[in-house]
Each structure stands twice: as C-alpha cells, then as structure tokens.
Amino acid sequence: MARQRPVLFPKHQRLLEQLGENLRLARRRRKLTTGQVAERAGISRSTLYHLEKGDANSSLAVLLQVLVALKLENDLVKLASDDELGRKLADIELLKARRKSEQGP
DSSP states (O other): OOOOOOOOOHHHHHHHHHHHHHHHHHHHTTTOHHHHHHHTSOHHHHHHHHTTTOOOOHHHHHHHHHHHHOOOOGGGTTTTSSOHHHHHHHHHHHHHHHHHHHHHH
16 A cells, blocks of 8 residues: 655645755765765665655654764754744743732632
8 A cells, every 4th residue: 555645735845845955965065975875874765865855755764864874863853942932822821820810819
C-alpha cells in the first residue's frame, strides 16, 4: 500500500522547500556530494534528493540523520524554541488570573 502524500498549503510547501534548500547549501558549503551525505546518514541518494527538494513525505528521522551527517543536529532543538505566540497566550491567561484575584470574590 502506497503512503498517502500529505496535503499542504502552498506557503507550507514553500517552507519545506526552503528547509531543503538550506540543507543543500549546508552540504555544498562543506563540499560534500549527495553520495557522501547519504552514506553518512545511512539513506539513499534519492531520499536525500527528496529531502533537499522539500518533499513532504520525508520523515523527521531522515532529517535528523542528515543533520547529524552535516554536524547540524543541535539545530533541530532550536525548532519552535522561540514560541512567541505561546508566550503571549500564556501572558494573557496570567493577566486574566491576576485581575480576577485583584477583584476578589
């Protein structure tokens, strides 16, 4: 049974393509071939090609393997670490709770 391709909005597909381009540039800056990175990551060259093209079927595990091969694995933990929206939502809740406590019963 073939895997179903995820449906993405165009702006999200562009984000995946930008991620792929960033990986490709990191590989090229290191003067590594697709074969070298694929071998180090334990994946096929075609899998690396799909990742670098922003294919939505690429797995997170494959991304990690490629980041390790490029010595960029610590960049993975930076994803979503600056959660500005989450902090704002939490701050709103804290302000609401404070106002309720100041008003009393």
